[in-house]
Amino acid sequence: MTASALDLAFQALADPTRRAMVERLGRGPASVSDLAEPFAISLPGVVQHLKILESAGLVRSEKAGRVRTCRLEPQVLGLAEQWINDRRHDWERRLDCLGDYLDTLGDPP
């Protein structure tokens, strides 16, 4: 099953380590070692998380010399935000309609 952009984005954000990495990258670019520093896990573990973030399109990285520099890529974050926003709007619109309906009941001709 080829996962959609939203599948990959939400899946990537579901892990606390990966969310912390995204939080770090929100404050500016970082090397792999920088990203790894706050965590108690091995470096290959961090790199695996990074790969998941990259294949979700949330992060981009490039290597210069022996240092790989990672940066946040905000578009996909926007896509996820938009999906949630749409759901909430659906829900709010429904409450409005219900309100209108209740108004008609309490407001006879």
Add this chain to the structure above:
Amino acid sequence: MTASALDLAFQALADPTRRAMVERLGRGPASVSDLAEPFAISLPGVVQHLKILESAGLVRSEKAGRVRTCRLEPQVLGLAEQWINDRRHDWERRLDCLGDYLDTLGDPP
């Protein structure tokens, strides 16, 4: 590892079947059978998805007679949206600072 509210929310939203269920519930309450109808999976499969949505706090359900009615619970959706929003704001603020810095370079006294 006890998962946080955001872990549970993003994990729940990472599955396309569950997102479709949330989309459906955004348009109004539904029974378990209603929710199951669009999908090619078994009813117990649907109920398992529903449990995940409920324990993430995204959906609430109650049983009347033999029918369980499910509704969207928008607060946790708001929590997830807020987290994403915060990351984007961090990122945008950084670009602003960079812009200011570049302005000072191009604007000598």
Add this chain to the structure above:
DNA sequence: CTGATACTTAAGTAAGAACTTAAGTAATGG
């Protein structure tokens, strides 16, 4: 009462996720 309907419970399986350790390679600083 009886047979459908609407779930519910239990148990099993196959694939995926999140690590690990061990052993690389490839730049750099001295």
Add this chain to the structure above:
DNA sequence: CCATTACTTAAGTTCTTACTTAAGTATCAG
């Protein structure tokens, strides 16, 4: 050069997830 530093690759383990089928238990309609 040569030892660090900064990753990279490979492979193995364990836990979780997303299903499945089979066999329940309450309702409700006639």
